Amino acid sequence: MTVLVDDYDLVGFDLDGVVYRGADAVPYAPETIAELRRLRVRVAFVTNNAQRGPDAVAEHLNRLGIACTPADVVTSAQATARVMAEHLPARAEVLVLGTQALAAEITSVGLVAVSARSNKTEAICVGYHPGLRWEDLNEGCFAVQAGAAWYACNADLNRPSSEGLAIGMGGILKAMGEALPGLTPIMGGKPARPLLDETLFRLGGTSALFVGDRLDTDIEGANNAGWDSLFVLSGSHTMADLAMAGPQQYPTYIGDDVRALLERPVLPPS
Numbered sequence: 001m002t003v004l005v006d007d008y009d010l011v012g013f014d015l016d017g018v019v020y021r022g023a024d025a026v027p028y029a030p031e032t033i034a035e036l037r038r039l040r041v042r043v044a045f046v047t048n049n050a051q052r053g054p055d056a057v058a059e060h061l062n063r064l065g066i067a068c069t070p071a072d073v074v075t076s077a078q079a080t081a082r083v084m085a086e087h088l089p090a091r092a093e094v095l096v097l098g099t100q101a102l103a104a105e106i107t108s109v110g111l112v113a114v115s116a117r118s119n120k121t122e123a124i125c126v127g128y129h130p131g132l133r134w135e136d137l138n139e140g141c142f143a144v145q146a147g148a149a150w151y152a153c154n155a156d157l158n159r160p161s162s163e164g165l166a167i168g169m170g171g172i173l174k175a176m177g178e179a180l181p182g183l184t185p186i187m188g189g190k191p192a193r194p195l196l197d198e199t200l201f202r203l204g205g206t207s208a209l210f211v212g213d214r215l216d217t218d219i220e221g222a223n224n225a226g227w228d229s230l231f232v233l234s235g236s237h238t239m240a241d242l243a244m245a246g247p248q249q250y251p252t253y254i255g256d257d258v259r260a261l262l263e264r265p266v267l268p269p270s
Contacts, residue, residue, distance in 0.1 A: 001264065002264065002265075003261070003262050003263055003264060003265075004209075004230065004253060004255075004260060004261050004262070004263065004264070004265040005036065005039070005041055005209070005261045005262060007207060007209075008041065008205075008207045008208060008209040008228070009041060009042060009205045009206060009207050009208075010041070010042040010043075010044065010199075010200070010203055010204070010205025010206075010207070010208040010209070011036060011041055011042070011043055011044070011208075011209050011210075011211060011261065012044040012045075012046045012074075012196065012199050012203075012208065012209070012210045012211065012227070013033075013043070013044065013045050013046060013210075013211050013212075013258070014046060014047070014210075014211065014212040014213060014214070014217075014218045014235075015045060015046075015047050015049075015057070016213075016235065017213035017214070017232075017234060017235020017236050018211055018212060018213050018218075018232055018234060018235055018258065019033075019045065019061070019064075019066065019258075020060070020061075020064055021235075024064070025064040025065065025066065026234050026235075026257060026258070027234075027257065028257055028258060028259045029066065029257070029258050030064065030065040030066050032258045032259055032261060032262060033066055033067075033258070034066075034067070035262060036261065037067065042203050042204065042205050043072060044072060044073075044074055044199050044202075044203045045057060045058075045061065045068060045072055045073045045074070046073075046074045046195060046196070046199050046210070047073070047074070047075050047076065048076045048153070048154040048156055048189040048190055048195070048217060049075065049076070049128065049154075049159075050075055050076045050077035050080070050098055050099070050101070050102045050127030050128060050153035050154070050189070051098075051099050051101065051102075051127065051128050051129060051130075052075075052099075052101055053070075053075070053077070053101035053104065053105075054070035054071070054073035054074075054075060054078075055070050056101070057070075057073045057075070058070045058072065058073055071202070072203075074195065074198055074199045074202055074203070075101075075105070076127070076153040076154050076188050076189030076190075076195050077098075077101060077102045077105040077106075077127055077153055077188075078105050078198055078202075079153075079188040079189065079194040079195040079197070079198040080102075080105075080125060080127070080151055080152070080153045080187075080188025080189070080194070081105040081106045081108065081109045081111070081125075081188075082109060082188075082194065082198055082201075083151065083186060083188055083194050084106065084109065084111060084123060084125065084149075084151055085109035085110060085111060087123075087149065087186075088111060088122055088123055088149070089122075090110050090111075091110065091111065091112055092111050092112065092122040092123060093111075093112045093114055093118065093120045093121050093122055093123075094106050094111050094112065094113055094114065094121070094122065094123045094124065094125055095114055095115070095116070095117045095121050095123070095124040095125070095139065095140060095143050095148065096113045096114065096115065096124075096125050096127075097124060097125065097126045097127070097129070097132060097136050097137065097139075097140050098125065098126060098127030098128065098129045098132075098153070099127065099128075099129045102125065102127040102129075102153065103115075106125060111123075116139070117139050117140075117142065117143040117146075117148075119146075121143045121146070121148050122148055122149065123148050123149040123150070123151060124140045124143050124144060124148050124149075124150055124151065125151045125152070125153070126140060126150075126151070126152040126153065126169070126172065126173065126176070126185065127152070127153040127169070128153070128154075128159070128168065128169050128172070132172065137172065137175060137176055138179070140176060141176055141179040141180055144180055144183065145179075145180070149186070150180070150183060150184075150185040150186065151185055151186045151187075151188065152169065152173055152185035152186070152187055152188070152189075153169065153187075153188050153189050154168075154169050154170075154187065154188070154189030154190065154217075155169060155170040155173055155185075155187060155189075156168040156169050156170050156189075156217060157170035157171060158170075158171075173185060189217075189221075190217040190218060190220070190221030191216065191217050191220035191221040191224055192221070192224065193221065193224045193225040193226075195221065195225075196208075196210065196221060196222065196224075196225035196227055197225060208227045208228070209227065209228045209229065209230060209252075209261075210222040210225075210227045210228070210229045210230070211229070211230045211232060211258060211261070212229065212230075212231065212232070213231070213232050213233070213234060213235025213236050213237060214235070214236045214237050215231065215237050215241055215242065215245050215249040215250075215251075216249060218231075219231055219245075219249050219250070219251045220248050220249045222251075223248050223249070223250075224248075228252040228253070229251045229252050229253070230251065230252065230253045230254070230255055230260060230261065231251035231253070231254050231255075231268065232254075232255050232256065232257050232258060232260065233254075233255070233256050233257070234256065234257040234258070242254070242268060242269075250268065251268055252267075253265050253266055253267060253268070254266055254267070254268040
């Protein structure tokens, strides 16, 4: 029997709502991913979250029974850092509004990550950090107004938490935008394409499929990067959301959960 994954040698997974929900694995995800590995399909865990580094993400997945090394994880911090390295001169000073994990990725590409702006600051990079203060955001705005380039890891308006949906990076960027009218940051995470470009760069593969539960980030991001996509109903978005989606957010395939990879392909309703 021909199954969906037969046509692909790389499968990228969004995490929350696809592979896990908080501290628990999504049902069938560990077994399905293990079977993909048995079939010698490359597996990548691809996240818009720039708060944690690949080591921490891999540790989380291994605790859930999903075999993972840091090399299997691709984050928006890595993608944004590579974009910045392509745009900025070597050793350029970057004001980091984010975690140490984000600063480490920026340092790894030959830039200088700093926590306070100076007259040498050539760019700022914003990534989610629960400890960000209004003062920090204002410092970033002042740096951009002085001529620094503005980068951000993602624009997700909300993020899941154990208590419900919380304010995400998009909310932070909207607040900064009030002080920076007419300006928008250069984005590394989905739905911008750098994150999936980074995934191909790190994992390789000639035929790639992305699995996600959000149409506005995962599926639109796959379309922007030229990947096929599988929209799963185990997380944020529903069939009602799909009915309202425009062409750029329409998936290649649809399934209840990641088991769809090992079943006959199902096309979304036309």
